[in-house]
Amino acid sequence: MSDRAFICKQNHAIEARSFVAISQNRLASALKKGPESYQHSEPHKTRAVSHCLAHWLSMEIGDSRGFTNTEALPSLIEIVSMNQVAGFDTIEGNDSFSDHPQPKIYQFFCGEAETTAGRSWGDADQPKGCHRVHSVSISMLPSPLGHYLPSPETVILNDHGQNLYSREVENASSASEPAVNMHAKFYSQPIPKGITNVEDSKSMQFPHHQEVPLRNPRNNRMRDTRFDSFKTRSGKIERQLSRLRGKPVELVPESKSTQLENEALPVDRYFDALEGPELDTLRPSEEPVFPEDRKWPFLLRYPVSSFGICLGTSSQAILWKTLATSLSMKFLHLSLTINLVLWCISVAVVALVATIYSLKIIVYFEAVRREYYHPVRVNFFFAPWIALLFLALGVPSAVTDRLPTALWYALMAPIFCLELKIYGQWMSGGQRRLSKVANPSNHLAIVGNFVGALLGASMGLKEGPIFFFAVGLAHYTVLFVTLYQRLPTNETLPKELHPVFFLFVAAPSVASLAWAKIHGSFDYGSRIAYFIALFLYFSLAVRVNFFRGFRFSIAWWAYTFPMTGAAIATIRYANEVTNIFTRTLAIILSSVSSLTVLALLLTTIVHAFVLRDLFPNDIAIAISNTPLKPRRRWFHLRPDSSDAKQIENYLKFLSADPKKAESSVKSDGDDIESSSINGRG
């Protein structure tokens, strides 16, 4: 196998020593991983590197501007000729690394291949007399030292490396290492294929590193093909083809776009990079993939929460249908025409929103994928199906009286599949456990069950609605308790009041309606659910003056349908208990819901046509894979709760899951290392 040579270019010996110690630590922790990952990820590179790294190394060392004490060492390669120094970048007793998979002695250098901007490989001294047969080393471009090491018995750290440490460590570590820590995977770094051949090395033009601003590589990429990385058929295929052909064109740091297309962002990244109750604001420490100061293409700015509009309008259609047909509301003498008009509008809105979103799926599939992995947004993927259920529920009698039951099955199938996915994640889904991702918008994932049960029961089905009702009730209980507890691990819970809390009202009110339909009468079960909804509604309504100072977002539309649901449930309740109080309550709640929708409509129009900021840049999907500044973090603290006691609590939480604890401690350790390196740079 390969052994590693890390060249520590360093100005000061002390710093070098500590850095070496750190690398050593990291190595030790990484040794367990074994060589497989390396082999697996880049088989071709192994060989290439094995042949030529002496050369590579000398190139690096020969970079005259790599040192601060450069004047003192005009040509390092002649002073520190590797073969002259015992143990310097050589493996004694090894003819070839492949014959000795577990060499006894390793030589470590801190690889620092990247040069700062403006320094080119080309002006490095060409290597002279670097002909070693057995020297095997691999120049590590910034990457975790960890994953490629076989288990050595001895580690020799070479003092020669100590004065070879340069400042680029910071760049390197901050740019790439945390990403690798998080993914536990190595993304191939650009190694020019040309250098696989030592003999050819002199004729070889070292590729154009100087054109690549390494500090922030993605900026360069954006300049060329700004939003292509999210396109469905972006340059991915071309890149793969060129890699097959072996072209060394991949010097453009491919990490960014390749990673985000090949890897689902881990949920931690969303929590690290974003904040706000809807998890849609970038933290100050982060940098988006796309430029913030410029408007992105419309489809990229078009979020899945736009389906909230469909929820709002179609539920209004149901409300007016109920108002017109209910016995207790007969005294209002409302016409069913309102229902028809609202229903037609809703159908148009649903069609429009769905068309635009399907365009987004076609054009920017990566953006859709990122929305799907977003811990809050994923709940809005239920919204289109719930909106369709609402449309089916509110269908005017002028259109049809009986809907085919096949429609119910067709609509419930996608909801069922999404539920399998989401509830499964809660139950067993590693990172996306409920104690972490619980957010009031999870109610959208619950309420589909009850709406489906309601529709099925009104179609005359029996078993299907009960199935969905039971599933919904069980998971609603869990979610309700979890949301109420506001566990400290729960990062996405808004700390202040926010319209999203109105989703609390949705599930119990729809559940009461659904149970009444299933059971045939508005009995105790329905009433209990209804009163719970009413209490929650009341509890929020008395705090209504706190609902201020939030940036309008299109997702607010989704928060109106709980009000409508509560109003419909109240009308249903007034049918059972008809008196002046229930009627008044029904009218009040109905008008509140309609007025809210109206106000929201006006706000939306103002934002769409006057302010022209209805669809601001959707930062939530544009977070970078890698945190810019590696921070020390403990299992995702809330930003304001870093006191020792709570840390202890999180560790207690952790201890329940030893595997997770181990990995978090490990990544934590890595973070500490990189931050300490950072601090020095």
Added chain:
Amino acid sequence: MDPKPTESPIHASLAVDESNSMIRVHEDQATEQPSTAWRILTNFHGGFFRICLSLSSQAVLWKTLIQPTDDHHALRHALRVLPNAAFTLLWSIALVMLALLSSLYALKCLFQFEKVKAEFLHHVGVHYLFVPWMSSLLLLQSTPFTESRNAGQIMWWVFVIPIITLDVKIYGQWFTKGKRLLSKAANPTSQLSVMANLVGARAAIYMGWKELALCLFSTGMAHYLVLFVTLYQRLPGSNGLPVMLRPVFFLFIATPSMASLAWGSINGSFDTASKMLFSLSLFLFLSLASRPTLFIKSMRRFSVAWWAYSFPITILAVASVDYARAAKGGAAHALMLLLTLVSVLVCFALVAFTALNVHKLFLGTNNLAGNVSSNTATA
């Protein structure tokens, strides 16, 4: 004990109130009359309403026992022979006690508003603000006088509105604002808020309002579910109870019993749901009763927290009476007799202890304390 600096002094004061600091010798108490009265007010806190709660629940128990029933079991008939006058006396004592402590608390509100506010902000203390209203509702539903229903209904609203207000305040804080995190603030006394709803629901049935009863019941039970899970999880970071408050663990028994009673009243019969809740309550009682070590530390010195034993056992006994009527078995009736005896004995023992220690509790020998002692002695 408490990470928040704003809460810790209050917490300490409560714990101290409940514990041994009353032993401190105050030499000036006889000489300085106003300072003594002031000290009584200072030592008085919401936790004293536990006495009212226990006495009024005893009144409910006795009322349940003496009222005519369709239960023809011999034991039940044996219990019916309790003299009506004894019940009336008990009820009156409870009422007087409630009036007395309420006026004392009103005085405290007047003169030591800061302390009342601190109690309101405290995660244990706030729940005792439910207790006077609960006691009033219990007395209302066990009243020996057949007054007009309207008066009762007005009284019901008077007592229930503060409960609903507190509910909205506390439950709303649980799920909206991060101020009072349930995972941190949950403790057994939080069940008092649930119980207040359930007591209100049962009283509403007595007033003839089924819908209001169901409304209060559902609100209470939804939050009971949350609370029960949270308390069972014993999440790290939750504020533990001080040792002296350990007796409030018995509130675990009271909530399901109260729920089974309330549901029985709403439903009109002690059905399966009620029986399940009663069984849960009985299990929790056995579970706590088999852990005397949990309570030994708090039993070293008398404190008003001891009264927390009485109310849950009494409510369990009341539920067992209903259960025995529904189950119609010898075992059920034996259980009823046993629980009733235990509850009455505990209550009398507590009265005796309080009478002996009333000086310590109030740290004074003035009129108010004297009244309390005489009342408790007669009870």
